[in-house]
Amino acid sequence: MAGPGAAPPRLALALAALAALAAVKYYRDAEAARQQELALKSLGSEGLFLFSSLDTNNDLYLSPEEFKPIAEKLTGVAPISEFEEEETSDTSGETLSIVAKFQPLVMETMTKSKDGFLGISHVALSGLRNWTAPAAPMSMLLARQFKAFLPPKNKLDLGDPWWIIPSELNIFTGYLSNNRFYPPPPKGKEIIIHRLLSMFHPRPFVKTRFAPQGAVACIQAISTFYYTIAFRIHAEFQLNEPPHFPFWFSPAQFTGYIILSKDSSHVREFKLFVPNSRSLNVDMEWLYGASESSNMEVDIGYLPQMELESTGPSIPSVIHDENGNVIDSRDPSGEPIHFVFEEITWQQEIPWEEAAQKLEVAMYPFKKVSYLPFTQAFERAKAEKKLVHSILLWGALDDQSC
Template structure:
């Protein structure tokens, strides 16, 4: 599909002079022909900006219209090897702190005990300890084209995007896992019997990164976006969505041995779980939303994987592990890596794979203002009720659209130091007082001087209302004259440029 069918008369383009004017004239014609929404859809799909949709670029829409998706090539499930090594994992949990929920304490907003029944009853792991075949963890091995330290890949790919929307809320039981999904489902089932290894909202799935390597071993870090359904019939669905699961595995390249495995929900933020529940069984029922703090949800290997039997060179069994004997004792050599990156750098690469908007560095609040002072730049600051870079998020629409737009990324990298913050965590920071005064629920975007003075700000709800306006409507705050941009990108660039302009007034 191309734009050639528009049959734009060449003389209409020849009436204007200069490349910029030609583009402006062309884009005005496109808006009149396709409409703002049609042009936005086409430009979003046209990733290489060649005014032509290749079959690969058009595929998301074809799948959406037809309801047919191509089969995914999963690897076959790993068969348990009784003579291979096994790994024992222990699950640990500290339940959600109910007092950390900001809106839904007893009696507030008419929250009933039945709504939170699944949450209140989930006090310990469903399976405290379980053994797995070492070879099952081969699902974490990189594909053949990803063998260098720092490489990332999708273990379980995300199937959602801004075009596909999100998965239904009115579900109780997860779909049957297949291929590589089987192990992830089994691991998360140790916490709760109803894990959904593909979350309702993008980005879904599991991403991994090679952190370290030598001739025999990989250290692979991973990040999982999944959630749990805590309620069962007759109670209405209650979704429990940790911001992320993360961890690492050290395993041999032939998958015969796992030295270490760790999976957990990070607890270094004051809020790390999103919760949503229905007040009815249908998809159109009212939904309540809250966030809270989960102190611990963790899987850890008790020791490296070990074989059940030991044989001599002739294949004779010389030792065996069973329930009536002492465990076989092993001495494991230290692993020395020939190539590695830090855990922090590996985590950053996972983030960028999940969230392209993280190509801009978002610094902690105080550090951002220190950097802005040193580099004589303004601060692009975002205040949120929930986190911006995980699934406990109140800025989902923002990060999936304008913040990953190439023109916005370029302007932020050139002229701003960026930061995002949980509102709850700024209450004791003096310089944040001005930010909190300007904040309105759920997300506020601000441009600030290095001393904390706010020179410009806009609420996310107002921003979304403005970008929904048609370009021909009076008061629509965007124009296509500056380039081939969708309304939200153009509006956000205007917001940032207005902040730069107002900053000059403060500095004059």
């Protein structure tokens, strides 16, 4: 029997368990610090920086999945993912031809240009300066690959947004690492977005480091057999490779629309672009050292053109006659067969501006409230007999302060 001054058995056990947990944590932290120190001695700061950019789970070991970017870089061969393999296995469907149009960033619009990029090495900006044309000026894609843009069954109302790529960031996760060079392998619906953005540059990240992250869409128009889907994508690019330090290029947004049959067998039109109506539309960040905590330089600039557009409707890759026999894609004179497509009669539709505003609110919930210029705010307040809440900002609230 315990004496009057002894702690109750349960409390003693709890204290012992806490002490054991603290000891385990101390040991693990000490071991992690020791391993980090050994890695630094073996690789040096720049080598460890590169290793850490691949070691996504920070366990100081590279799994085959983590090593994949290096393997692809050395061999020049990228394995096809299971989802993409499934999508491309049926090559008898229709194909869509897409062209990329790109005008490089106007360097003079960067704030650092005002002092002649004083103190900024040419190496840091090499990836930006060398990016003068799209990586793939034209690409052929299967129409069915665009089924990722189709709405879920519970989102069939005009202007009702859904997430193609949902955000994985929240107040607990914080933001993603700056210390990365190669995008993680895209999965599921990310694949078509990654494929499209790869036409601009070989290293697109379909999930941005910071919120708002992801891709959102809504129905703009409905016909018997077709949808017009408006979409908005937040993605960014890594312009540098080792031994240089990371350089992040983050357009304000990618937006656009697709006219797609409800069974995804046919694409009538597709367009994706970075809006260029503002004086600044790209955020740029680059590191100056070999660690996550290294100094980071930040700037903004103007990108005149970055867009993808279909050259016409998707067309059959294999043509059959009325008996099911494969026929030549050219007529007897050798000219390509011209397809005639029926005109689409839209039964319901909303203006593009309304659809874009719905997507904007989905990305930025604070925009459920109207933010007006100073003079317009007072006119609205007077008309609605409401008070004015004034906010002074340096820059914009949305789109990377662009």
